[in-house]
Amino acid sequence: MTKRKSYDELRSARWMAPDDLRSFGHRSRTMQMGYSHEDWEGRPIIAVINTWSEAQPCHMHFKDRAEWVKRGILQAGGMPMELPALSLSENYVKPTTMLYRNMLAMEVEELLRSHPIDGAVLMGGCDKTTPGLTMGAVSMGIPFIYLPAGPMLRGNYAGKVLGSGTDGFKYWDERRAGTISKEEWQGVEGGIARSYGHCMTMGTASTMTAIAEGFGLCLPGASSIPAADANHQRMSASCGRRIVDMVWEDLTPDKIITETATRNAVTVAMATGCSTNAIIHLIAMARRAGIPLELDDLDRIGRTTPVIANIRPSGKEYLMEDFFYAGGLRGLMKQLGDKLDLSAMTVTGKTLGEGLEGAQVYNDDVIRPLSNPVYHEGSLAVLKGNLAPDGAVIKPAACDKKFHTHSGPAIVANSYAEMRAIIDEPDYPMTPDHVLVLRNAGPQGGPGMPEWGMIPMPKALLKDGHRDMVRLSDARMSGTSFGACVLHVSPEAFTGGPLALIETGDIIELDIPNRALNVRLSNEELDRRRARWTAPTPKYERGYGYMFTKHIEQADKGCDFDFLKTEFGGPTPEPEIN
Structure with missing residues (x-):
């Protein structure tokens, strides 16, 4: 006892x-x-x-x-x-x-x-x-x-079941593609969170x-x-x-x-x-x-x-x-x-x-047996290579399988504002094989690693019926998101990671089965570009943001503060009472 x-x-x-x-x-x-x-x-x-x-x-x-x-x-x-x-x-x-x-x-x-x-x-x-x-x-x-x-x-609109986040992203693509009206969009807005x-x-x-x-x-x-x-x-x-x-x-x-x-x-x-x-x-x-x-x-x-x-x-x-x-x-x-x-x-x-004693499954299509899974491997895959030496993440089960092995030329944006201009241009020169790259959106660059990694599909592709493409960033994305989005590239571009060195036109190589993420450049070329790279100006000069910037760890370490690690400095003493 x-x-x-x-x-x-x-x-x-x-x-x-x-x-x-x-x-x-x-x-x-x-x-x-x-x-x-x-x-x-x-x-x-x-x-x-x-x-x-x-x-x-x-x-x-x-x-x-x-x-x-x-x-x-x-x-x-x-x-x-x-x-x-x-x-x-x-x-x-x-x-x-x-x-x-x-x-x-x-x-x-x-x-x-x-x-x-x-x-x-x-x-x-x-x-x-x-x-x-x-x-x-x-x-x-x-x-x-x-x-x-x-x-x-559950959300609901016009007899259709809606899922928060996920269906918002889906219907927003259709709104931008012109396939649903403003009234339908507002109906989704009013029914998705009940x-x-x-x-x-x-x-x-x-x-x-x-x-x-x-x-x-x-x-x-x-x-x-x-x-x-x-x-x-x-x-x-x-x-x-x-x-x-x-x-x-x-x-x-x-x-x-x-x-x-x-x-x-x-x-x-x-x-x-x-x-x-x-x-x-x-x-x-x-x-x-x-x-x-x-x-x-x-x-x-x-x-x-x-x-x-x-x-x-x-x-x-x-x-x-x-x-x-x-x-x-x-x-x-x-x-x-x-x-x-x-x-x-x-x-x-x-x-x-x-x-777990007495636990049961009452619908084996909602909770599948191991013999009939939704996806044969786990939800997430960790990728490494010369573009992400410390790792990057993708959700294979939530993207089109044709992108599980893919190579294509990069279109690089240094900020979310730049990326927005690219995806909102209806005649931007691109194909579904291109790889949209957003950088300077990591723990320090964001700041705070915002959920910008699920980059909306560009209008230039939406009008032709495309609904997925490879997107790559040092940002995160909403857990309700979907698509061929490579995220958490570490180390981030803001601190001089390899993502900071790539240029529009460079060939990005994604290989989920072999867990690889690379840019088709030699080490010598990456070194030449690194020598020309200039560190960005820090985002904060005071307050909590300043402390965050000075002490935040990278995504592969969990984005905790370096001074809060368990092994740092031993236990904090209990307060003095008397």
Whole structure:
């Protein structure tokens, strides 16, 4: 039986229990808010880290869900303390939420460290909130449980099912091609997002909550529940009850996020047809836990893990609501069988295998068996070569197979504004064999590596019926995107990577089966061009942006700050109380 902590061993007791002047101040100010000794004495204090805001449609239900979490905490004998954190709304934040993921991670770590907190429920779901919240909580090291926001309901327009992001991109191409009217476009606009909750395609949000569950950080099945389903309220209360027991059990993240759990999380990601963004976040999350995850590890697992979730954009038919009805992530993990290590510990205090007992698949077209996958290998492929010495990423399952092996002349843009001019010119001289290249859009160049990598199809090709071509950049793309987009080219052009040296007309060679990405230039020619290259002016001269530019790591390292790595400087000391 697990040894349970005593009250005197809790962090919060250091603030609240001593008979001294400092603790007198803590207690009296707590009573100022209407609490009494019975609220905290002998009870763990649980932080409810809430990323709700009025600029975050994905989390609009979190005001209500926080109350359900608190109910569960009180039922289990804890004291809830709600603390707001950055909402990181993918819909509004410019230039990109990726610029602020690490800010959220720092905020969460310091919120938990500086307050009298024994455990935490992390409330997130929109793209960067899952990695940001968990990175900060992992670095702090106290027990926590992740509460995913849940996907929104299916979109609908004129009897057609719409998937957020994915169908927006699709219909925008048709709008630019002149095949749908303004009225039809506005109908799609009004029907594509019908409820609170994050994107209901297998974009970055659904990917990252599935990864959190794959790590063992969620209650079983929690990541699949639609945001508007009453099961989501019950799950929220269960999170509150469970975190109290986790504190008494001292079930800290180092006992959950292990090398075994990391392999499970990567396998789950690949099987879902995950977002390309998953690679960056997985590396960052694992490294915060001291797991040296590399791009090559992800590619190796991907080669032996087929995509079995038939969810857009990698799948062609279904959305996350269908996935939930078909058995959800528990059903998918059950289908994966011995590709997962079922001995991994989870936040339940039980193994992953115990959490999958009774899991079933109710629709084997939504969640395919391994014998009939959507795509025979995992969702993502890592490419390397003289154009990307440290790696680049592509999503083979979401692009036209004819581009899996391709060579063609580059059309190079130094900024997104330049690229927009090219793709909006209806008579720009190009063919479907050309490769559109956008550079200076990486971690420093963007700044923050914005989602510009899914470059819209050029008007010059749309009018002739073309809907895909090879696009190449050091940017990211939305996880709801699709197409032959090579992303995360590392090192980025802004820091002098090879992408900075290519010119319009150079031949780009893409070979997904052999995981290769090259430009047809000799080393001598690349060296000559490098000698002529001039470093761009830094984007920021003050504030957070300046700190970001000075300390951000490249995409293949997870885009974390160099000073937040697990091995950097040892553990941060606990705050002095007396």
